[in-house]
Amino acid sequence: MENIKTTMSDPVHLTLPSPDPEPVRGCAGCVELANVRDRARAGGDFTTVSDCNVFLRRHPQGHS
Template sequence: MTKTTMSGPMHLGLPNAEPVPMEGCGGCAALAERRRAARRGGDLSTVSDLNVRMRAHQGSGCA
């Protein structure tokens, strides 16, 4: 017999906290300023994209 019911609910964790710019890093400062401008303009998709870019930037050894 074929199962006709859906599987159980998916459990998601809390979203990651926004990355904090590293003190003295010009790249972090520029990304943070672009993120602030995007948030002021209501462009939350760009805010999310810039969070990803800042994490990648910090992972590559900024400052």
């Protein structure tokens, strides 16, 4: 006979999302990513918003 779990899992505790990173002053790539992020948010494309935030946070390593 299989061992089947019949109780509920512990609750999941979520935190608030981090604030959007700011574009680095003087970096054209950062400015473009911030513009894409703004357009994506306006269009409800939160996957692209998240992707842009990741790239902005990676500024020291580049935007690839």
